[in-house]
Amino acid sequence: MFGQVLALIVKELLAVLRDAKSRMVLIGPPLIQLMVFGYAATFDLSHVPIAIYDQDPSQASRDLVARFVGSPTFHLIAMLRSSHRIDALIDSRQVRLVLVIDRRFTRDLLTARPAPVQVIVDGRNSNTALLTEGYANTILTDFALAWQQAHGAPPPPAVLDIRARYNPTLSSRWFIVPGIVALLTQVVTLLVVALSVARERETGTFDQLLVTPLRPIDILLGKGLPGLLIGGFEASVIIAAAVWWFDVPLRGGLLPLYLGLLLFVVAVTGVGLAISSLAATQQQALLGAFLFMVPSIILSGFATPIANMPTWVQDLTLLNPMRYFLVIVRGVFLEGDGARALVPQYWPMALIGLASLTAAGWLFRKRVT
Amino acid sequence: MIPGAPRRLAGLLRKEMLQIWRDPSALAIAFVLPAALLLIFGYGVSLDARNVPVALVTQRPGALAASFTGAFAHSPFFRPRRYLTIQRAERAMAARRVEAIIWLPSDFARRAAAGGDSPIGVIVNGVDANDARLIEGYVQQLWAGWLTRQAEARGRPPPLALAVQPQVRFNPAVDSRDYLVPGLIAVIMTLTGALLTALVIAREWERGTMEALMVTRVTIREILLAKLVPYFLLGMGGMAASVMIAVFLFGVPLRGSIWVLTGASALFMLAALGMGLLISGFARNQFVAGQIAIITTFLPAFILSGFVFDINAMPAAVRLLTHIVAARYFVAILQSVFLAGDVWSVILPNALALAVMAVVFLGLARAIARKRLD
Numbered sequence: 051m052f053g054q055v056l057a058l059i060v061k062e063l064l065a066v067l068r069d070a071k072s073r074m075v076l077i078g079p080p081l082i083q084l085m086v087f088g089y090a091a092t093f094d095l096s097h098v099p100i101a102i103y104d105q106d107p108s109q110a111s112r113d114l115v116a117r118f119v120g121s122p123t124f125h126l127i128a129m130l131r132s133s134h135r136i137d138a139l140i141d142s143r144q145v146r147l148v149l150v151i152d153r154r155f156t157r158d159l160l161t162a163r164p165a166p167v168q169v170i171v172d173g174r175n176s177n178t179a180l181l182t183e184g185y186a187n188t189i190l191t192d193f194a195l196a197w198q199q200a201h202g203a204p205p206p207p208a209v210l211d212i213r214a215r216y217n218p219t220l221s222s223r224w225f226i227v228p229g230i231v232a233l234l235t236q237v238v239t240l241l242v243v244a245l246s247v248a249r250e251r252e253t254g255t256f257d258q259l260l261v262t263p264l265r266p267i268d269i270l271l272g273k274g275l276p277g278l279l280i281g282g283f284e285a286s287v288i289i290a291a292a293v294w295w296f297d298v299p300l301r302g303g304l305l306p307l308y309l310g311l312l313l314f315v316v317a318v319t320g321v322g323l324a325i326s327s328l329a330a331t332q333q334q335a336l337l338g339a340f341l342f343m344v345p346s347i348i349l350s351g352f353a354t355p356i357a358n359m360p361t362w363v364q365d366l367t368l369l370n371p372m373r374y375f376l377v378i379v380r381g382v383f384l385e386g387d388g389a390r391a392l393v394p395q396y397w398p399m400a401l402i403g404l405a406s407l408t409a410a411g412w413l414f415r416k417r418v419t
Numbered sequence: 420m421i422p423g424a425p426r427r428l429a430g431l432l433r434k435e436m437l438q439i440w441r442d443p444s445a446l447a448i449a450f451v452l453p454a455a456l457l458l459i460f461g462y463g464v465s466l467d468a469r470n471v472p473v474a475l476v477t478q479r480p481g482a483l484a485a486s487f488t489g490a491f492a493h494s495p496f497f498r499p500r501r502y503l504t505i506q507r508a509e510r511a512m513a514a515r516r517v518e519a520i521i522w523l524p525s526d527f528a529r530r531a532a533a534g535g536d537s538p539i540g541v542i543v544n545g546v547d548a549n550d551a552r553l554i555e556g557y558v559q560q561l562w563a564g565w566l567t568r569q570a571e572a573r574g575r576p577p578p579l580a581l582a583v584q585p586q587v588r589f590n591p592a593v594d595s596r597d598y599l600v601p602g603l604i605a606v607i608m609t610l611t612g613a614l615l616t617a618l619v620i621a622r623e624w625e626r627g628t629m630e631a632l633m634v635t636r637v638t639i640r641e642i643l644l645a646k647l648v649p650y651f652l653l654g655m656g657g658m659a660a661s662v663m664i665a666v667f668l669f670g671v672p673l674r675g676s677i678w679v680l681t682g683a684s685a686l687f688m689l690a691a692l693g694m695g696l697l698i699s700g701f702a703r704n705q706f707v708a709g710q711i712a713i714i715t716t717f718l719p720a721f722i723l724s725g726f727v728f729d730i731n732a733m734p735a736a737v738r739l740l741t742h743i744v745a746a747r748y749f750v751a752i753l754q755s756v757f758l759a760g761d762v763w764s765v766i767l768p769n770a771l772a773l774a775v776m777a778v779v780f781l782g783l784a785r786a787i788a789r790k791r792l793d
Contacts, residue, residue, distance in 0.1 A: 079714050090722050090737045093549040097731060140588055142764035143751070146731075164582035173590030174754045176598045177466045177549070178729045183585055184556030191559065194580040205535035206566050206578040208487070208527070212555055215512065217545030225548050333705055340713075344456065348463045353727065355550055358465040377515070384546050385513065 054264055058272030059279075065249070066242055066276065076242070076280065080234045084288060087230050088296055091353070093222040095123055095181050100147040101139050103130040106155040114167075114193050118149065123185045136170065146172045147182050162203060216384045224299075227292045228379040229352045231285055232372055235311070236318050236346070239281030240339050243322030246273045247414075248335035266415050273326070274319045274407075281315040292383070301386030309389060310378035313399040317371035320406025327413035346370050351377075374399045427637050431645035439649055448615050449653040453607045453661050460603045461669050464727070466595040468553045470498045474508035474517040477501070478525040483569075487523065487539070490565050496557040505540075512544055519543045519554050589758040600671045601753040602726030604661045605687070609720040609746045611657055612691025613698060613712045615650050620699035621708035639788045647692060647781075654688045655681075665757070675756030679766060683756070686773040687749040691716070693780025694745070700787035720746035748772045 067073055102118065104111050118124050127145060130136065139145045150168035152158075158165040169186050173179045198205060217224050250256035259269060289307070292298045321342060329335035349356070349363065350372040356364055367373050374395040381387035381395075389396075439445045475491060477484045491499040500517060502508040508520045522540035530537035541558055543551045566578040590597050623629040632642055662680065665671045673680070694716060702708040722728060723737070724746035730738060741747050748769040755765040 082714075083718065086718070086722055086737070090733050091728050092732050093552075093728065095729065095732050099731070138764070141759060141762045143755075159580055162576050162580075164577045165580060166582050166584065168584045168586060170586045170588060173587040173593060174598055174758050175725075175729060176590050176593045176595045177727075178731075179587050179590065180556060180593055181549075181552055183587070184552060184559070187556065187559055187563075187583060187585075190581050190583050191563070191579065197580050203580070207483070207531035207535050207569060208537040208539050208562075208566075210541050210558065210562050211538040212541040212543065212558070214543045214545030214548075214551055214555075217548055217551070220545050220548040220551055222548040225546060333709075336709060345459050345463070348459055354464050354466055355468070355547060357471075358467055358469070359463055363462050380546050391513070 055268050055272050059275050062276040088227050091226045097125040098182055099127045099145045100124045101128040101130055101145045102149045104151045105153040108156040110156045110159055111151045117189050140172050227296045227298050228383040231288045231379050232375045235281050235285040236372055238284045239277045239315055239318045240322045242280050243277035243319050244325045244335045244339040245332055247326035248329045248332045252331050277319045278315050285311055300383055302382035306389040306392055307382040314375040317399050317403035320403050320410055323410035324406055346372050371399050371402050428641050435645050435649045448611055449657045453611050453657045456607045457661055457664050461600055464599050468550050472517045473497045473499050474502050474511055474520045475499045476505050476508045476522045481528045483528045484523045487565055490561050597671050600665045600669050601757040602750045605746045605749040605753055606720045609691055610717045612654050613695040613716040616692050616695030617698040617708040617712045618705055621705045658684045673757055674760040676761055679761050680756050683752045683770055689777035690745040690773055693777055696784035697780055700784055719744045724750045726750045745776045
């Protein structure tokens with residue numbers, strides 16, 4: 051019995067890997083996506099174009115301007131001589147931030163009154179706006195504290211000592227690249243599995259398969275395991291690329307990571323097989339896979355946090371296997387989580403896998419008879 | 420032109436319209452797909468951190484410490500939880516129950532009274548770097564506000580030498596949905612525009628009806644035009660539906676004029692349909708056409724258009740690459756027209772780029788179609 055299932059697995063792998071077009075779909079797009087996502091998908095700001103309108107050219111204001119010029123976050127493109135260009139520069143998106151140093155700047159500094167500075171930010175991209183404002187505030191606060199210290203003013207009663215755990219430089223690549231492991235594993239596994247039964251049905255070889263002594267459960271195994279193998283292989287390649295190409299630290303062990311990967315791929319395989327059993331043609335299978343994939347990526351926490359979603363959407367994400375696996379890859383990569391800490395992520399995936407495989411088996415038998 | 424051309428064109432157009440009307444899949448791609456995607460994305464995608472669970476550790480309670488931690492309870496950004504020791508708070512962070520720890524050491528009040536500069540420990544979970552930065556920003560704001568109130572209460576001079584007046588233009592509430600939803604429209608319309616034409620024409624090839632059309636006297640230009648016009652109208656219909664959802668369901672302000680929006684959408688739709696025609700010229704079956712459409716239009720529009728990831732932050736090589744993504748120009752126009760109004764210095768150059776892309780894609784599609792006929 052086992053030999054027959056093995057033969058089916060080999061046949062299935064050959065069917066996927068021998069066709070140049072499907073080989074392309076398995077190798078080309080994931081690699082391109084890894085590179086594009088890895089390099090382009092970043093929330094880190096650098097070279098934000100800014101303009102400064104210094105109404106009080108003085109030693110103090112020059113110090114402040116120098117702090118902005120010296121920051122790698124900002125790129126000064128214009129020193130303004132009057133206020134009337136501010137609107138045009140912001141409106142046309144030539145600059146994202148304008149710093150206006152008030153005429154009373156030095157005078158107020160010297161008389162221990164808060165010296166007015168205005169920070170005008172382009173809010174069309176609200177996330178960039180918030181981050182830009184945050185960077186500018188940090189520079190301004192540092193300047194204020196340094197000035198007070200230099201001029202013998204009393205320091206504020208308390209200061210913040212901010213540290214970031216697990217990702218000290220707050221590089222968003224460390225966040226995105228482990229996420230790609232989950233993203234691409236899901237895409238590849240789902241495509242392989244979802245198209246497998248539908249392809250046979252379209253070419254008519256499915257009936258031939260049914261007259262063999264293989265039981266439905268064997269066929270299901272033979273269809274599911276290749277997806278598991280290919281998904282696992284693809285994930286390993288991306289994990290290697292994350293560690294050696296993108297230099298993301300892998301702080302945890304491989305065991306908790308691969309345990310999560312196994313459960314994740316099983317869950318996705320179950321979903322893929324269910325789609326495949328429902329679809330009559332490859333196109334329907336593809337559409338079904340797409341309909342599952344898009345919401346599952348958007349609602350997984352891959353790019354935007356689940357905690358920001360409305361409560362009913364958050365409840366919906368509990369059904370999404372990718373949500374759990376994302377926590378596992380990021381936990382193992384960055385936080386060095388062990389298997390015990392990840393149990394709350396493992397069991398829901400196991401449950402989803404069990405449910406989807408049962409559903410697939412049931413749908414499958416129904417289609418067979 | 421050969422005599423009888425207008426009549427032939429009219430006949431072809433009628434045929435396309437009937438085909439669309441009788442086969443619901445084109446209508447589904449034009450209306451149901453954008454609406455469904457916009458709803459999923461619109462509800463699912465948000466970058467605003469609100470109600471962030473944060474651990475407060477006060478090792479020696481007192482009036483000063485209470486005034487600082489009290490500020491967290493009143494902030495809409497934080498949902499504070501109290502922990503007795505830093506170790507317990509650390510464990511809560513490792514278990515992802517809190518995203519940040521605010522730690523007031525036991526000598527907090529003493530050092531504040533003695534010389535100032537008493538350190539407040541702020542530990543942020545940096546795994547989600549973007550979220551961590553936003554949280555840091557919120558804590559800093561809270562701290563600055565607290566310092567000012569403290570000084571006022573004691574009749575001391577203001578604690579910070581600067582008075583920063585922030586001003587966020589166009590989106591004073593800094594609501595991420597207001598900027599994400601217009602961008603989403605561009606991403607979704609890229610997909611539907613290209614899918615519409617690519618899939619529909621690939622299907623004609625698959626069924627052999629394209630050859631049937633070609634043996635008649637109609638010219639290739641007439642075939643393309645007859646494909647373009649109805650799908651252009653469908654795409655614009657989907658666009659209108661998306662704008663309505665954005666304005667009426669998500670409450671995104673539309674500050675520019677509807678005419679600028681329509682004009683820019685028309686240019687963009689031509690570019691997207693041109694892209695679809697081009698794809699269908701290469702791929703003659705629906706599976707491949709669908710794959711290419713998703714990989715060459717949807718993913719770049721998502722990642723490289725500046726809709727969620729800022730183009731300024733990308734490496735130079737990737738920034739260069741974004742110039743051939745039509746959605747990039749449309750996203751820029753949409754974000755301005757929705758949030759800022761008719762800003763001609765943004766609209767004109769981007770509309771020009773869209774027009775150039777539309778001409779190039781349609782021209783290439785035309786050139787390829789001719790070659791295939793020979």
